[in-house]
Amino acid sequence: MDKYYITTPIYYPSGRYHIGTAYTTVVADTVKKYKTLRGYDTYLLTGADEHGQKIETVAKKNNMTPQEHVDHMADVAKELWAKMKIENDDFIRTTEERHIKPVQQIFEKFLENGDIYKGTYEGMYCVPCETYFTKTQLVDGKCPDCGRDVVLMKEEAYFFNMKKYADRLIKLYEESDFITPEFRKTEMINNFIKPGLEDLCVTRTNFDWGIKVNSDPNHVIYVWLDALTNYITALGYLSEDDSKFKKYWPADLQIVGKDIARFHLIYWPIFLMALDLPLPKKILVHNWITMKDGKMSKSKGNVVYPELLIDRYGLDATRYFLLREMPVAQDGIFSPESFVERFNFDLCNDLGNLLNRTVSMVNKYFEGVVPKYVGQVNDVDKELEEYTLKQIKLVEEHLEKFEFANCLQELWSIISRTNKYIDETMPWSLEKEGETLKLQSCMNHLIEALRKIGIMLLPFMEETAKNILKQIGLENGENSWESIYDVDKIPENTAVIKKGEPLFMRLNVEEEIEYIKEGMK
Ligand code: MSP
DSSP states (O other): OOEEEEEEEEEOTTSOOOHHHHHHHHHHHHHHHHHHHTTOEEEEEEEEOOOSHHHHHHHHHTTSOHHHHHHHHHHHHHHHHHHTTOOOSEEEETTSHHHHHHHHHHHHHHHHTTSEEEEEEEEEEETTTTEEEOGGGOBTTBOTTTOOBOEEEEEEEEEEOOGGGHHHHHHHHHHSOOEESTHHHHHHIIIIITTOOOOEEOEEOSOOSSOBOTTOTTOEEOHHHHHHTHHHHTTTTTSSOOHHHHHHOSOSEEEEEGGGHHIIIIIHHHHHHHTTOOOOSOEEEEOOEEETTBSOOGGGTOOOOHHHHHHHHOHHHHHHHHHHHOOTTSOEEEOHHHHHHHIIIIIIIIIIHHHHHHHHHHHHHHTTBOOOOOOSOSTTHHHHHHHHHHHHHHHHHHHHTTOHHHHHHHHHHHHHHHHHHHHHHOHHHHHHTTOHHHHHHHHHHHHHHHHHHHHHHTTTOHHHHHHHHHHTTOTTSOOOGGGGGOSOOOOTTOBOOSSOOOSSOOOOHHHHHHHHHHHHO
16 A cells, blocks of 8 residues: 655644634645545644744743643644544644654754854844844845844854755756645745855754753754654654654655745755655645735734634535635635635535435435436436546546645536536426436436535545435445546445435525624634
8 A cells, every 4th residue: 555644834832723724734634535535545744833932932921831831732733623623643742752852863963964063143033933034035124024123143053054955956856846836946946046045053042942952952953943853753753663754754745835835845855865864755835825905913803713614614614615715826815705605606506406406306206216327318418427527537637736726616517517417407307208217317317426526525525525425325335536437336226315404504695794704803
């Protein structure tokens, strides 16, 4: 069985997670569910990035020690991922022994090999971002990432010799499809590599909350060197039991947001080169969820927390919206209006109605037993079969390329086409006219389409997908992904359920828009 190792970034436990943070995790989980369905031995890692000055400051503000704060936040995160049915196989915390020890060893290894050297650092430092910038990187004298003031700092520090690896990095970019989407590669080359890679300052002395350098304990290891290595320490790299590391490394897919692309596309592969380890096969960089008035922020009062949507509209509607509305390579906008619209149109009207109408017709015309495949009897049977097959290929192609919005769009075209098929075949007339064979074929084609739709929805909205398969009597059927390419997969005597619950109840547009807006305040 081939393995497939997927990682999310490890999140800062500085505050509650909003739908932006949840988005990365939902994307990772969707890939995990898809790859599992395709027969891979999958492993999904997520976790928390618990060190650094920012965490120290937040803890103080909450009258807690940093450890108390991160312990509490790790529980909060685990609860959220459980609520969102995220199937992570592990949750790594950078304050765990299993992470701290190997990070210290990695640092010493770098020192021994001459990748890290001691020097003096003088530069402009952004405290909230915990990052040094050169004067040319500043935008109007402020932090280029968060726009806040920077301060001039000078300290004795250790540096990682990045320049040494610049050529190998460029070669990697040129020879592999390591980065998705492509344009991020050009961005890295033009913005960071061509101007000359600067050595990276990898220790701090101005705060305590971090991993100490073994051979020089006045120094704390820079949070990004600490954090990036989580992807291998979680698998047991440099520990007594490194069987998972041997089995799953290198990662097949590492998912990161655009703001942390630089760390994952430049520093991370270089650290791995210095450790003489294989590189991840692919890094997927996604864009951001924004609001009509720009970035989500507490001060603007436009932050959406996943619980607000999940508790009222369900997990599947929330996951559907995030994946359908956010194109991975561009920013996507969240608005209460579009959420309610997608819920009513896509989920209620298109999907919900197709299932409802079909199940009641099979009940009405064939006492609930799905007729066997009788070939292409209605004028449009062939067309529906061919169209569906063509669309399935597109769905799969997009999914393989992690283009979730396009994938769902193509999947919804099958739903619309199947709804249209009902209008074209007019089963109610077929029944009146005694066209039993045509009616059988119509019902079989509808159930067959729903079977395929149900299976394709499994990675995206598992509960809804299983509900569909249950209502059409195929919950325990052979629901492999590969079977969606077949037209005749419904076993004899398959019975739909008598009275299916509607998948989604239509929302009152004004009321629900108001509800979401209120919840954002
Ligand atoms: N701790 C680092 C990651 C270290 S990985 C070795 C970090 N944490 S974070 O909590 O600030 O962000 C985690 C992820 O959430 C990033 O991938 C970031 O891009 C993503 N998002 C934060 N806000 C987002 C949106 N509004 N939209 C989509 N993703 C967003 O960075």
